[in-house]
Amino acid sequence: MKRQYIYLLILAALTIPLFLPLGLKHQVTDEVEKFYQTIEDLPPGSTVMVSFDFEASTIAETKPLAQAVLRHLFSRRISVVSLSMLAEGTGLGHSFLKEVADEFGRKYGADYVFLGFRPQYQATILGLGEDFAKVFPQDYLRNNLSDLSLTQKVRNYEGISLIISVADGDLPQYWVDYAQTRFQKPVAAAVTAVMATSYYPYLSSGQFSGLVGGLKGAAEYETLLGKAGLGSKGMEAQSLGHLMIIALIIIGNLAHLRTRKKI
Amino acid sequence: MLLKLPLIIVAVFGLFMLVQFFVEAPFLDHTYQEILDWVQIIYLFTLWVGAINLIKLHLKKSTHKKEAPYSVVTLSGIVIMLFFGLIQGKEVGSVFDWIFKNVQVSLQASMFSLLAFFVASAAYRGFRARSTEALVLLSVAAIVMLGRVPIGDLISGLIPDFANWILNFPSMAARRGILIGIGLGTVATALRVLLGIERTYLGR
Structure with missing residues (x-):
């Protein structure tokens, strides 16, 4: 089969469900349920730290993940102190945070704060455990942390009930290594599908309080929230994409068998 | 001396960070705080070194006929983003934010999306059941791919269960082995450093 036909088939499989939804149901897995329950168990008024540890290339997966998690937090009146460990995640993280906070009518400075980006994540994670204001004297919008009511109340990890890393790489591991080991803070991760398998050992060892993996995880989370979003929509496209790839593998193998028999 | 000095600095600060992790003492805490500040300051300087090196390299390349357009685009990108970032800031709605979301994010997401097409083409051409091991690998990959999408559950409820079993047992066992290996390797390298x-x- 010519390469161009394969590309056309994949294009059709990925785009058709975006325009003609299939209405597929998502079975919620234990790891996503655990993540959801961890947030459900936090008392209203708690503060959670959300770190946007991803780059622009994985936005198709990280945006639905971040949105689902932030919707859950804001719907439960949980305050969010947020930051990014990667430069590209800064602009994206800030806009996702603002978008969801506006949806729930949350106020900047009182209900949520975006600290911004600092390079060298080991030193940043360790430094935040001592004093937020030492690592970030000003937030992303150039406000002094001492002027914002949320960061007046929460000054280091002591005021943080849970750390969530929305990531496309190995940053959640650093949160475990430095924030959990040194400051005993629970860590949960919402990661791209390709990274999820790497983190199953952390989940089973109890180092992660929950794991949401890829579009599938985002779609499951949206099912738990009772509101379909980008995850559910994208998952239908991914379903057909996977089916198409499996069909192509079978066709390729059948063709291979036929040529072998002829020889 | 030029060789010994960095080795001494690394040994002293490395050992200090190791000791302060296990020993609680106010004077150690204070020094630890200072070291964290210094790490960030030094890292910021390395960013400057990287940026200056990139600019120097592309200024040089911009004189070569063949590579000049790419270098001009890179240098223009640096200047434009720096200009709008310094003049107007980077908040949502600023020009900096607009260019970032509509140029950089779109380009990077598009590049990454192309993977779906290449993976499909490579799977069609290269994923052949030439041996029993390849057949096992192929079958497991197909089951996990189906089990990770809702369509798998529609075909049979056993597919997602089997996919989860693969991820939670054989795959996790292999992953744990790798993680233990990485951990031991890290300790050994740290000691060597x-x-x-x-x-x-x-x-x-």
Whole structure:
């Protein structure tokens, strides 16, 4: 089969469900349920730290993940102190945070704060455990942390009930290594599908309080929230994409068998 | 002395960070705080070194006929983003934010999306059941791919269960082995660096 036909088939499989939804149901897995329950168990008024540890290339997966998690937090009146460990995640993280906070009518400075980006994540994670204001004297919008009511109340990890890393790489591991080991803070991760398998050992060892993996995880989370979003929509496209790839593998193998028999 | 000084600095600060992790003392805490500040300051300088090096390299390349357009685009990108970032800030709605979301994010997401097409083409051409091991690998991959999408559950409820079993047992066992290996390797390398045996970071 010519390469161009394969590309056309994949294009059709990925785009058709975006325009003609299939209405597929998502079975919620234990790891996503655990993540959801961890947030459900936090008392209203708690503060959670959300770190946007991803780059622009994985936005198709990280945006639905971040949105689902932030919707859950804001719907439960949980305050969010947020930051990014990667430069590209800064602009994206800030806009996702603002978008969801506006949806729930949350106020900047009182209900949520975006600290911004600092390079060298080991030193940043360790430094935040001592004093937020030492690592970030000003937030992303150039406000002094001492002027914002949320960061007046929460000054280091002591005021943080849970750390969530929305990531496309190995940053959640650093949160475990430095924030959990040194400051005993629970860590949960919402990661791209390709990274999820790497983190199953952390989940089973109890180092992660929950794991949401890829579009599938985002779609499951949206099912738990009772509101379909980008995850559910994208998952239908991914379903057909996977089916198409499996069909192509079978066709390729059948063709291979036929040529072998002829020889 | 030029070689010994960095080795001494690494050994002293490395050992200090190791000791302060296990020992609680106010004077150690204070020094630890200072070291964290210094790490960030030094790292910021390395960013400057990287940026200056990139600019120098592309200024040089911009004189070559063949590579000039790419270098001009890179240099223009740096200047434009720096200009709008410094003049107007980077908040949502600023020009900096607009260019970032509509140029950089779109380009990077598009590049990454192309993977779906290449993976499909490569799977069609290369994923052949030439041996029993390849057949097992192929079958497991197909089950996990189906089990990770809702369509798998529609075909049979056993597919997602089997996919989860693969991820939670054989795959996790292999992953744990790799993680333990990485952990031991990290400890060994850290000791080699602290003792001055590993000197590749000095360019040797």
